[in-house]
Amino acid sequence: MARVIVDVMPKPEILDPQGKAVHGALPRLGYHAVTDVRQGKRFELEVEVADEATLAEVHALAGTLLSNPVIEDYSVRVDQ
Amino acid sequence: MARVIVDVMPKPEILDPQGKAVHGALPRLGYHAVTDVRQGKRFELEVEVADEATLAEVHALAGTLLSNPVIEDYSVRVDQ
Numbered sequence: 001m002a003r004v005i006v007d008v009m010p011k012p013e014i015l016d017p018q019g020k021a022v023h024g025a026l027p028r029l030g031y032h033a034v035t036d037v038r039q040g041k042r043f044e045l046e047v048e049v050a051d052e053a054t055l056a057e058v059h060a061l062a063g064t065l066l067s068n069p070v071i072e073d074y075s076v077r078v079d080q
Numbered sequence: 081m082a083r084v085i086v087d088v089m090p091k092p093e094i095l096d097p098q099g100k101a102v103h104g105a106l107p108r109l110g111y112h113a114v115t116d117v118r119q120g121k122r123f124e125l126e127v128e129v130a131d132e133a134t135l136a137e138v139h140a141l142a143g144t145l146l147s148n149p150v151i152e153d154y155s156v157r158v159d160q
Contacts, residue, residue, distance in 0.1 A: 001115070007122050022123070022145065031141045033134040035081075036126040042087050043102070046116035061111050065102065069117040 003079040004049040004058050005058035028033040041066070050078045083159040084129040084138050088147040089120035121146070130158045 010016045016038050023037040043066055047054050058076055067074040090096045096118050103117040123146055127134050138156055149152040 009122065009124065019123075025145065026141065029141070029145060031137055031145075033127050033137045034125045034141070035128065038124040038125070040122045042089065042120045043099075044089065044118040044120070045114045047113050048115065057111055057113045061106065061109070061114070065105065065109060065111075076127040 001046050004047055004050055004055070005076075005077050005079050006043040006045060006058065006062045006066055006074055007040060008062070008072050008074045009038060011071055011073055014071045022044045040072070044079070049056070082127050084125045084127055084130055085157050085159050086123040086133070086138065086146055086154055087120060087157075088123070088142070088152050088154045089118060091151055091153055094151045114146060120152070124159070137144045 010019075018039040019037040022039060023034065026032070026034055026037075043062075045058060047058070055076065055078075061075055062074045063069055090099075099117040100120040102119060103114065106112070106114055106117075123142075125138060127138070135156065135158075142154045142156055143149055
């Protein structure tokens with residue numbers, strides 16, 4: 001078995017209200033070291049083997065089912 | 081500036097309805113290589129410098145504001 005990680009983040013030019021909400025709460029809670037926050041999704045996909053065909057399938061589903069290509073970017077990596 | 085990544089995932093023993101929903105949709109969409117899916121959150125935190133004090137603050141806010149320690153685990157790493 002292998003694990004493939006798909007990270008999905010809002011495109012840089014897209015407003016990230018969730019990230020802004022978290023960032024806005026930090027000073028009130030006494031946290032001052034963080035200058036910006038962006039929030040996205042993380043998927044852990046279990047596969048039999050992380051070969052080329054499987055990774056091609058993961059890219060296909062990441063770009064359709066797991067992310068919205070209009071407002072999000074995704075990245076795929078095999079978890080060592 | 082440095083970027084610190086906080087990944088938040090449901091604890092293994094906790095039911096993950098979002099992951100199950102994604103996994104359930106895969107065969108209908110023609111994807112068969114993925115045997116399980118878990119979904120969590122990814123935070124990208126911008127900081128001035130990723131020193132010990134800053135990372136201690138990130139751990140503190142990750143365990144309180146960014147995750148629910150009863151049902152979620154988090155991990156912190158500096159993005160190279």
